[in-house]
């Protein structure tokens with residue numbers, strides 16, 4: 793199954809979708825229209841553009857830690873690795 797890249801269309805989003813996220817989906821699956829965490833509007837990026845928009849700095853982990861945010865990226869189902877800020881290096885969703 794391929795990963796699809798999504799980005800937030802409008803609003804402030806959440807830590808999951810604010811800088812875009814990848815979602816593992818079947819090719820036949822309908823594209824997501826909302827963030828699975830916060831319900832914010834998202835759109836699928838069909839092909840990765842070579843030119844970054846002015847918000848590219850937002851995905852810089854240093855930027856996040858300086859601002860006091862903690863950012864995690866998804867490394868596998870239910871497991872997230874910290875890419876910036878304070879907190880545990882890995883968190884997982886199951887927690888059981």
Ligand SMILES: [Zn+2]
Nearest residue numbers: 806809827830
């Ligand atoms: Zn979200």
